Amino acid sequence: MRASRAHFLAASASLAWSMASPAEAAAQIRRFDIPAQPARTGIPLFARQAGIEILVSAPTTEGVTISGVKGAMDVSQALQRLLAGTDLVMVRVGSAIVLKRGKAGPTPAAAFTMMPAGEPNPQEHETAGAAPDDIGSSDNQAAQDIIVTGIRGSLQQSINVKRRASNIVDVITAQDIGKLPDQNVAESMSRITGVQITRREGDGSNFTVRGISQNRLEINGRTFLGPGAGGSASLESISPEIIGSIVVSKSPTADMPEGALGATVNLKTKRPLDLDDLVISGRLQGAYTDQADHLGYRGSALISKNFDDRFGVLASIAYSNTHTQGQSFDSGGWTRTDAIDGDGDGVDDPGLFRPNRFMARIYDRREQRLTLNSSLQFRPADNWEIILDGTYSRLKRERNSANYQILFNNNDVDAVADEHGTVVSGTFTGVTLRPLIYDEPTEFRSTNLGFSTKYDGDVVTMSADASYSKGKGTDGGPGASFTYVVVPRAGNVTNASYDFSSGGPVPNLSLDTNFDRNDPAQYQLASIFDGDNITNNSGYDGRVDFDIRTDWGLLSSIQVGSRYEKIKFYSESPQSVPSAASLLAVGDKNGDGIITVDEMPGLNYDNSMSSFFPGASGDFPRDLLTGTVDKDVARDAFGLPIPRADTIPLGRVSIRDVDQDTLAFYVRANFKSEVGSMPITGNAGVRYISIERISSGYLSDTQATASKSRFDYWLPSANLSLELSPSLMFRAAAAKVVARPSLNDVGVSFIPFIVARTGSRGNPALRPFQATQYDATLEWYFAPSSALTLAGFYKDVSSFTINTTRPEFVPGLSTGPDDLFQITQPVNGKSGTIKGFELAYQHALRFLPAPFDNLGIQANYTFVDSKTPLVDEATQRGLPLPGLSKHSYNLIGYYEDELLSFRVAYIHRSKYLQGQGSAASGGSSYMQARGQLDASAQINLTKTVRLTAEAINLTRSVERQYLQDPARLLSSLREDRRFFFGVAATF
Ligand SMILES: [Ca+2]
Ligand SMILES: [Ca+2]
Known part of the structure; x- marks a missing residue:
């Protein structure tokens, strides 16, 4: 219709x-x-x-x-x-x-x-x-x-929402979301001005707004709790197809739940009474990944029925089954050493940095994603509405990775250091070579249920809302994986020469071995590493709100309300490292005193990789010994327990168990007036919140501990919108905000990384971030589906969280007084500022001669600068906020006529700090600037049926991380180009 x-x-x-x-x-x-x-x-x-x-x-x-x-x-x-x-x-x-x-x-x-x-x-x-x-x-x-209609229609719709809002927002709406080449909700969000995402396994997974990671994520206005670290939602598992619109609020109002330093991002799911009386739509696509060279599929279906605008029901499902491959080079960090001669004079030079390893990694992943969404909407009377929402998502990723490692040492020959002390090339004798295979599955499940009702009386509008969420996960990755750690058999020797000076994604490497390095029989077991990372989070909230209309002068209405939220966050990261003697007792079947590869059940070296990192020039081994391992088979064979806090020595100290209650009250006044002939609207209010937090855990396997803290805040806010002309809007806003620290950081936990001799400790006394923020925007709606917006912001942050690192003796793990672990702990730091501006431009080029009048562009740019109390230990210079890119932009070009539409989208962000690092381990880590090109196209075959195609990561840009100086390469990751093509229909 x-x-x-x-x-x-x-x-x-x-x-x-x-x-x-x-x-x-x-x-x-x-x-x-x-x-x-x-x-x-x-x-x-x-x-x-x-x-x-x-x-x-x-x-x-x-x-x-x-x-x-x-x-x-x-x-x-x-x-x-x-x-x-x-x-x-x-x-x-x-x-x-x-x-x-x-x-x-x-x-x-x-x-x-x-x-x-x-x-x-x-x-x-x-x-x-x-x-x-x-x-x-x-x-x-x-x-x-x-x-x-179409792209222009949805752009106009987004503009309408932005214009009407009582605060500073940016919006992206359903059709727009559906036409962008996005795999998940995070990627759709990244098209919004000021929103930047981080990727994981080639998927958008996390986001910052204006460079700030302390944001509040909502689903239909409710806390979106999920299975991630700290209770975060796993955005990579949410299909964009369930979303009706995404609203990013950059200035708060008093009625909005607190907790955002950057922005509140509300994912609004589709609702049946917003749609036609009967909508049936579906999509089926092939999903080709070029590096994995695999054809999978994805599909979705939605049915929505609207009964006379009185009762509506909607249900949707999205499912995908794909196989992806990532290839990476990883140096495993850098080490400061005094035992290498970096200038060839025969005398060792102090303070040089050498790479820890050369690691060639190939990740093979089989992924299944399921998103279910349903909504019931009931209007018993014109002024009364009841809504029930339910969303379920599951991501299952079976991941095996081959990690071909060379462990460097200080036995240098011909080492060359650059002016920053980085040993960019050299030959090292007697290094360790080990082809490791990891089994590291991930499974995330989350359920979010919500109920809301709204009664619109003559004077008072009353609404109530309640929700329940649950997120469970086991997250494979560093520290949450199984591997047989093998080493070459006695007498096998490897010398290795590397050269980082080409600046490519993979350094040159030549290996000189006295054995066939691709023959599995040349290796024996050194140890087994078996760890996991488990979360089990849940929460509920309830709120009541009243909007009382008045005719007292300028005051148009007064809102009051209250909200209560309870979140329970639980995680454990047990790591099992059984002793060599216990393994030998069980695993040495032929009694020759070693465990050979044929005595490691579940391990299969199939020697399949012959083209490691095909995109990179350079001279490094391309033929690697790779394969698969099945941890269940291995655990059975060696009688190892499934690693859980209760089954592993020192397992319980990894427990983070946090209960957080928040009670809030607010009052907000809305006013309306005119300045000259210019309409002015605004609101001002204050929100009071009280947070109580109990962190429980263990100091040792037997000694339980708990810590309680309480924080109270008054949070005033004000927003003002002045319509300078029918097409020109000026807004200003000011607010005090708080952002809670990640629940991941406030546990009473201690997580050692045994191999790296590092670890992290929680801090239950950590206070929320507090900030006073000021915003102003000028919005010019100069043509239909077109707008030019300039926004400036300034945030005065009074308590940054910073990480401190100090050496600690760890009872039970440290082998002597000199065997210290570098332990990182978050603490409350001093004040700082975040400031910047955004420029957003979108224009439907209708003034051009046909057919160019069907073209349009969207472009936005964000500049952010920060001053923080973070100091780089290596350089003693101030550091920016982690995750903050100074420059970021989006460029989207589109064409749309009745038959054909397509979009090309390029997204770019400049380098950003990933984390503070100690000078002894190479310095702070940075992600290098990166851009990504995506495209989508659609051909309307009939009024109901269309062909669709999407391409992601067309230029296959490599994601690179380094420590302090780009020459100190940390990793280069090359993911698939992903192509989706198929048919979609809407009735
Ligand atoms: Ca020297
Ligand atoms: Ca044996």
């Missing part, structure tokens, strides 16, 4: 807002809430709330401001009020209402009869087809400016 209408509109070259909801007659009573505003935004809002279709040519709306309409009334009465004081008159054409410029003055309602939109009447539809003449052919050319 909507498709056919869009078709007609395209032909009629007029501006139309269609709700295509056939059941509602115009005479029926509907609820309206439309502030006075330009006709260009007010009329579509009215059409949506009225459930009717309105056609109006573009120039007709120019300079026209509609009156506000609020309350329950019949549609023709409401439309009359809306147009009161304008010279717009209404004409009925076919099933639509057409607005034309007429004589000023009120239009008699009796002059026309309204019909329900979309009533099947072919004869009338033909009449409607003649609409262009009816509207006035002189308007035709200019009217082609606006066809509110």
Whole structure:
């Protein structure tokens, strides 16, 4: 139905807002809430709330401001009020209402009869087809400016939400999300100005806003708790197809739940009463990954039924089954040493840095993702609504990785150090070579249930909301994997020469061995490493809100409310390292005193890799001994327990068990006035919160401990919007905000990394970040589906969290007084600032000659600068906020006509600090600047069926990390190019 209408509109070259909801007659009573505003935004809002279709040519709306309409009334009465004081008159054409410029003055309602939109009447539809003449052919050319469907339609819709908001927001809406080449919700978010994502396994997985990672993530306005570290949602497992819109609030209002230093990101799922009366849609695509050279698939389906706008039900499913491959070089960090001669004078030089390892890693992943979403929406009366939402997601990733390692030492020959003390090349004798295979599966599950109800009384609007969430996971990765640690058999010797000076993603490496390094029989077992990382999080919240309308001067309404939230976060990271003697007792089947590869059940070296890192030039081994390992088989064979806090020595000290209760109250006043002839709206309020946190855990396997802390805050906020002209909006906002530290950081836990001799310790006394922030924006809506926005922000942060590292003797692990672990712990630091600006530009290029008028561009740029108390130990210089890229931008070009649409999207962010590092281990770590090119295309075969294609990471850009200096390469990761192609249909 909507498709056919869009078709007609395209032909009629007029501006139309269609709700295509056939059941509602115009005479029926509907609820309206439309502030006075330009006709260009007010009329579509009215059409949506009225459930009717309105056609109006573009120039007709120019300079026209509609009156506000609020309350329950019949549609023709409401439309009359809306147009009161304008010279717009209404004409009925076919099933639509057409607005034309007429004589000023009120239009008699009796002059026309309204019909329900979309009533099947072919004869009338033909009449409607003649609409262009009816509207006035002189308007035709200019009217082609606006066809509110497709990409341009959804851009306009996003603009409308942004304009109407009472605070500073950025929005992306459903159709836009659906047409972007995004694999998951994080990637869709990354198209929004100021939002940057980090990738994991080639998927967007985490995000920052304006360089800040302390943000609040919501699903339908509720805390989006998930299985991740600290209770975060696993965004890489959420399909964008369940999302109706994403709203990023950059300035808070007092009624919004606290906890965002950067922004509050609300993922709004699709709701049935927002859709046509019956929507059935589906998509099936092949999913090809070029590095894995594998063809998988993904599919989704949605059904939504709207019963007379009274009751609606929606259910959707998205599933994918893919196989991906990542290839990386990893140096395993760098070590400062005094035992290498870096200038060839035969004397060792102090303070040089050499790489720890050469690690060639190949990750093979089989991934299944499932997202289920459902929503029930019930309107027992026009002014009463009840909603039930449920979302479930699961990500299952079977991952085997081959990690071909050379462990360097200080036995140098011909080493060359650069001016920063980095040993960029050299030969090292007697190094260890070990082809390790890891089994490291991941499984994330999360469930989010929500209930809300809203009653709109004559004076008071009351609403209540409650939700429950649960997230469970086991997260394979560093420290959460199984491997047989093998070493060459006695007498096997390797000398290795490396050269990092080419600057490529993989350094040159030559190996000189006295054995066949790709023969599995040349290796024996040294140890077994078996660790896991388990989370089990849950939480619920409830809130009540009242909005009391007033007519006391400027004050238009007062809001008050309260919210309670309880979150339980649990994680453990047990690591099992059985003794060599115990392994030998069980595993040496032939009694020769060693465990050979054929005595390691579950391990299979298939020697399959012959083209490691094909994109990189250089001279390094491309043929690697790779394979697979099955940890269940291995554990059975060696009688090893599944690593759990209760089954492993020192397992319990890794427990983080945090209960966090938050109680909040707020009051917010909304006002409306005029400055000269310019409308001004705003709000001011204060939110009080009280946080109580209990961190429990263990100091040793037997000694339990708990720590309790409480924090109270008053958080005032204010927002102001001044309409300088119908197309120009100025906003200003100020607020005090807090962001809680990650629950991951506030546990009473101690997690040692036995191999690296490092570790991390939680800090249950860690206070939230506190900041005072100021925002201002200028928004210019210069053409349909087009806008230019400039935003500036300044945040005065009074308590940054910083990490401190100190050496510790670890009872049970340290082998002597000199065997110290470098233990990192977060503590509250001093104050700092974050400031910057954003520039966003989107333009539908309708002024160009056909067919170029179907082109459009979207571009945004964010600059962020920070001053923090973080000091780099190696350079003694100040460090920026971790995760903050100074420059980031998005460039999107699109083309859209009736048959074809496509988009090309390029995203880029400059280098950023990943974490502070000690000078002894090479310095702080950085992610190098990176861009990614994605594209999507769609061909409309019929009104309901279309072909779709998407490509991700087209240029296959490598993700590179380094320590302190780019020459000190930490890792280079090369992921698949991913292609999706198939068919989609909407009925
Ligand atoms: Ca020297
Ligand atoms: Ca043996």
